[in-house]
Amino acid sequence: MGGVEDQIDQWRGFVRRRGAISGADVEEMEDHLREQIADLEAGGLDGEEAFLVAVRRMGNLDEVSREFAREHSDRLWKQLVLVPEADAAGPGRWREPGVLLAFALGAGVAVKLLFAAVDGEFEQIRNLPFVVLPFLAGWFAWKRRTPWGVCAAAAALAAVPFLAVNLYPFQEAPGPFPSPGMTAVLAFTHAPVLLWLLAGVLHTGGHWRSHDRRMDFVRFTGELAMYLVLLQLGALVLLGLTAGVLSLVGVDLEPVLEDWLLPFGLPGALLVAAWLVEAKKSVVENIAPVLTRVFTPLALVMLVADLVVLLVNGPLTAVDRDLLILMDAVLVLVLFLLLYSVSARDPLAPPGVFDRIQLALVGAALAVDTVALTAMLGRIAEFGFTANKTAALGLNLVLLVHLAWSARLLAGFVRGGRPFAAVERWQTAYLPVYALWAAVVVLVFPPVFGFA
Incomplete structure (x- = not known):
């Protein structure tokens, strides 16, 4: 059955990339495919022969996509608008953007509190991922309906590098100017990697063992980077033009930029980019x-x-x-x-x-x-x-x-x-190794090398 399951995985991945076919319809089609395979196997065919015949009976997948597009034309519009359509006009259609806005504002407030409570630029920077990524992870958990037990386990694991980064007695690097030592730099640069992969567990809805869910997170990460760069470039142009116009009338934008736009804009851009990836997937x-x-x-x-x-x-x-x-x-x-x-x-x-x-x-x-x-x-x-x-x-x-x-x-x-599925599975199966290595650098390296 392993070979048949691999082929079904490949077929399912191919169908899911057809934008006109929703996830629920893919599951229905897969159930139909499995029924066909079971009937053919009962008739004496082996697993792989039954799979090939069953797929052939289901017809050309491009034709299936076109049929779905004609019968469910509203799905094509859902690809091109930011807010998903609701069955009726009402507050429900704005629920997801509203929840995301709440998480984005919460992240901005958390950054403001961090800058107000913590002195020192390095201390602020090393704690920034710990106050921003939890809000993105929380949005993942809300959107994917991740079980509370999985959320609690991820939060507990994320607390370990947070305590290490903040409680380890890191030494300063020798020199005329105070600067963090190498183990401190390694710890705060590797901690975000660990946090991001933990957030990926919530993005999968707790189904981290699912190859398809892990690959979705890999795809999401790449697309998020694309959108984030585009948003930041657009914001830089907008802010530059605004600052230029205001400077001509004697208004300095820098205080507002430092006190409000950056603390709320940077984490807000991260969450908005994540929403755009999901909305225009x-x-x-x-x-x-x-x-x-x-x-x-x-x-x-x-x-x-x-x-x-x-x-x-x-x-x-x-x-x-x-x-x-x-x-x-x-x-x-x-x-x-x-x-x-x-x-x-x-x-x-x-x-x-x-x-x-x-x-x-x-x-x-x-x-x-x-x-x-x-x-x-x-x-x-x-x-x-x-x-x-x-x-x-x-x-x-x-x-x-x-x-x-x-x-x-x-x-x-x-x-x-x-099959190409073996290449895909290796990429996602190896991701926990990077989380393990990041954890070693954050937790083990500082005491081993004397926190220098």
């Missing part, structure tokens, strides 16, 4: 494949250039530390691109040219990661372990495993020996 999914096909070849060229720079820069032990840090940032960017590309791809489509380009991208990333690891090990052998070097080494090892297995699965798919 099927429209954005049409943009995603275009973006991945544009940036994947460019990222491949960038990685090859980076690899050449690393190899011709002299002995690997002499590679500059800042260059290695930038290489890690490039590898993380490639990982995001890989995840987003996989989430946007039609799992039933046969392998094509773009899949080979993506395989080359992963191979180039593996080569860069291997060279960077060699350079890091050389520096550690020469200068010893530090918190920063160990964190970079661990991240590269985590990326190495992720990329290596992804390359293996992609190569099998390109050769026709594996």
Whole structure:
């Protein structure tokens, strides 16, 4: 049954990408498909034969989408408006935007209270994710109707890094000016990763073990980044024009910007972007494949250039530390691109040219990661372990495993020996490893390295 279930998963993912078919209708179609398979198996066919015959009997899925669009034309409008249609005009149609506005205002108030109660820029920055992301996670929980037990467990887990970041006796870095030590910087930069993945549990409605739900969260993350950038760019243009106009009449916008617009605008933009992703989901999914096909070849060229720079820069032990840090940032960017590309791809489509380009991208990333690891090990052998070097080494090892297995699965798919579903499942199954590594950096590194 494992093979049949994998094929049904692929079929379900393909149907769900058809914007004119709602989730409830997909479930109804899947029930019908399973009944057909059961009847055919009772007639003597094996599982895979029964699946193929059942799908054929259900007809061409594009035709199914067009039939649904004709019979339920209002669904097409729901893709193009911000507020979902209600059965009748009334307060119900504004319920979701109202709840989201309440969460956004709550996040703004929390940021204002943080800035008023906590002194020191570093202390404020390191606590910012802990006062903003809970409101986004709360909206996830409300929208997905996440069980209270799951919400309580996620909150309890999120409290652990919050206490560590605020109660650990971090030391300041040596120098003429006070600045946080390396373990403090590592803790507050890795804590948001852990918080975001915990918020993902609520985004899945508590069904984190579901491959489809995890992939939806991966897709949501990429689309959220797109919308957030667009909102911020638009806000910068608007604020710049407003400040220019007000300055001509002697009005200074800076106090209002610092005291009100930034504390409420930044978390508000995050929640509004999240709402837009959910409201215009099927429209954005049409943009995603275009973006991945544009940036994947460019990222491949960038990685090859980076690899050449690393190899011709002299002995690997002499590679500059800042260059290695930038290489890690490039590898993380490639990982995001890989995840987003996989989430946007039609799992039933046969392998094509773009899949080979993506395989080359992963191979180039593996080569860069291997060279960077060699350079890091050389520096550690020469200068010893530090918190920063160990964190970079661990991240590269985590990326190495992720990329290596992804390359293996992609190569099998390109050769026709594996379904694309195996590539998808690996991406989402590996996400908890990043949460575990972030937890180690936040909780274990500071005491191990003396909070320096």
